Amino acid sequence: MEQGKDRSLVSKVMDGLVTGIVEEKYGAILPPQDVLSKEFDVSRTVMREALSMLLARHMLDVRPKVGTRIRSMRDWRMIDEDVVNWRFRAKPDPVFMRDVIEFRMLIEPRAAAQAAARASVSEVAGIREAFDVFKTIAPGEPGYEAADELLHTRIVHASGNQFFQQMAAIIRGALTTVNPMVNQKPGAWEISVRTHARMVEAIERRDPKEAEAAALALIDFTADEIGREFSIEMPGRK
Structure with missing residues (x-):
């Protein structure tokens, strides 16, 4: 039950992060994990898992001394249905x-x-x-x-x-x-x-x-x- 709850929480955090990204809330670089954890009121473990899911979908890029960079939407892994749905949330250009x-x-x-x-x-x-x-x-x-x-x-x-x-x-x-x-x-x-x-x-x-x-x-x-x-x-x- 607890594991299922954690997965649901990770999905909720992912959705919130994506909303912030497509609404250009964060700019080019995401805030540090501890800041994001406080913002979403979740543990660092949950936040780390949510970020890793977005990394796997080519939506983020971690660079030394830079932090977690938001990648261009052109790089997002569009074959992933979640990524498709998130990409279409953004204002079309x-x-x-x-x-x-x-x-x-x-x-x-x-x-x-x-x-x-x-x-x-x-x-x-x-x-x-x-x-x-x-x-x-x-x-x-x-x-x-x-x-x-x-x-x-x-x-x-x-x-x-x-x-x-x-x-x-x-x-x-x-x-x-x-x-x-x-x-x-x-x-x-x-x-x-x-x-x-x-x-x-x-x-x-x-x-x-x-x-x-x-x-x-x-x-x-x-x-x-x-x-x-x-x-x-x-x-x-x-």
């Missing part, structure tokens, strides 16, 4: 949003195509089920984000590609970040529903090319809106 769109363009269209080719009958049914829920919930209503994330996650998992599957957390984080910006546009939800329907129907028909094209169309629409939001040039189809 133009370069980060460009990288998010480029990542989605690389992964999601291929995942949709492979889902059309490889998904089992039950996986296709699960994708249809997720879409049928998604299309009934408008942006801003309870459950919208969860429904959108579930649909995209099921498509990625149905691709059968274990590396794509490991990237599902990044896609979920991307959706959470971009949707509030994109959904501000009049008619955006209707376009989104139509394009998602096109992708799902292509997967059901076992049409990889059409599934890929629909996924690209969906991301292209998002890229256009994000590009306008940040006044930057977004990647597009060649």
Whole structure:
């Protein structure tokens, strides 16, 4: 019981440290461990464990005579789902949003195509089920984000590609970040529903090319809106 309590406390401290980091509370260098221990009202053992977890995720760097340096978010180990969630907490910047769109363009269209080719009958049914829920919930209503994330996650998992599957957390984080910006546009939800329907129907028909094209169309629409939001040039189809 005590060991479980310590793990929970370490997780809580990690979460608090990350909040301070993404909100730029600490600057470039974290305070000494004893100072942080007092701030979070935990033992040095708990604080040391929390810091070691962040070190393992390439978020911190310990240097002699310097202390614990906060590493650039570019260095964070994004394959780790916790790190993904923490990274998406930070205020998005133009370069980060460009990288998010480029990542989605690389992964999601291929995942949709492979889902059309490889998904089992039950996986296709699960994708249809997720879409049928998604299309009934408008942006801003309870459950919208969860429904959108579930649909995209099921498509990625149905691709059968274990590396794509490991990237599902990044896609979920991307959706959470971009949707509030994109959904501000009049008619955006209707376009989104139509394009998602096109992708799902292509997967059901076992049409990889059409599934890929629909996924690209969906991301292209998002890229256009994000590009306008940040006044930057977004990647597009060649």
